[in-house]
Amino acid sequence: MAVAKEKSIRSAIPPGHGVLGGLPWVERYRPTALNELISHKNILDTLQKFLSEDRLPHLLFYGPPGTGKTSTILSIVKQLYEPREVASLVLELNASDDRGIDIVRNEIVNFVSMKNVFSNKIKLVILDEADAMTKDAQNALRRVIEKYTNHSRFCLVANYLSKITPAIQSRCTRFRFAPLTTEQMRPRLEVVLASEKAVWEESGMAAALHLAKGDMRKALNLLQCTWMAYGEISGDTVYSCAGHPLKTEIEKAVTSMMNLPLNEAVQEIDELRTMKSYAVQDILEDVHDYLADLELPGPVRIYLLEKLADIEYRISSGCSEKLQLSSLVACFFTARNMLTDFAA
DSSP states (O other): OHHHHHHHHHHHSOTTSOSTTOOOHHHHTOOOSGGGOOSOHHHHHHHHHHHHTTOOOOEEEEOSTTSSHHHHHHHHHHHHSOGGGHHHHEEEEOTTSOOSHHHIIIIIHHHHHSOOTTOOSOEEEEETTGGGSOHHHHHHHHHHHHHTTTTEEEEEEESOGGGSOHHHHHTSEEEEOOOOOHHHHHHHHHHHHHHTTOOBOHHHHHHHHHHHTTOHHHHHHHHHHHHHHHSSBOHHHHHHHTTOOOHHHHHHHHHHHHHSOHHHHHHHHHHHHHHHOOOHHHHHHHHHHHHTTSOOOHHHHHHHHHHHHHHHHHHHTTOOHHHHHHHHHHHHHHHHHHHHHHHO
């Protein structure tokens, strides 16, 4: 009976989803070499020159999530070391590990202080999410970096450069990983979808690229979740899977605020929040994007953008979402009066 049930579950999985427990797309299609990365050509060329000349410095990769920082350093590891050497020559610590000063004084120092008598290759310490390290740990690390430079290299990966102390920054060669462009992401996403034999529409690809905002990891996860949940990738299914308001719903909401009486418009926009459970932040962002497509007089557009900024600030400060949505309707009601004055 259990075997038959398992077969029925597997047969219900659309083609291309793989077996239960398979790797996520972000890991299955992670680049394994520097020449497989899709962006930051100048950075990759510089790193390749460092490796070819055996002059690898201490590295500091920083930038938004999903832009290839971790994939780049893992590709460097694969190029520098044989698989059997990784365990003894590479130490990787990520955000799930303790980042206090004891880790620097004990684990990191013990690793870099022991010379490898069986290999002349340098040791590599990778500190992922290094901006989560405490100030004391970073101060202790700067001396370790200097002391063991002869046979060890450090690579720090961070999202925010400002959280890395200037002393650490001055000891590393910095590389900024900018968000990926749509033109860079689309070809790789199309290759992944083709490999998975996924059914997709142009609107679904556009929606994933829009929501990802340059984050390749987010785009891949969103496409995989949509494909597994709905069996097709379209604009509506991508937005639904992300819990994001549909474009048609935002268009209807803006039309209501611009035309319906105040009480009815407030009721309709509140239903969008409560019945659909959308985040108010997402509603505001989509209304902001929708305003770019409307033909409005300059003063009216400026007024609406200023009010949207004020509402977003108040929400981020912890104010009531229901009251702020009412404020959103009120500012559109004022904009309607401004349009009437312009028409007159």
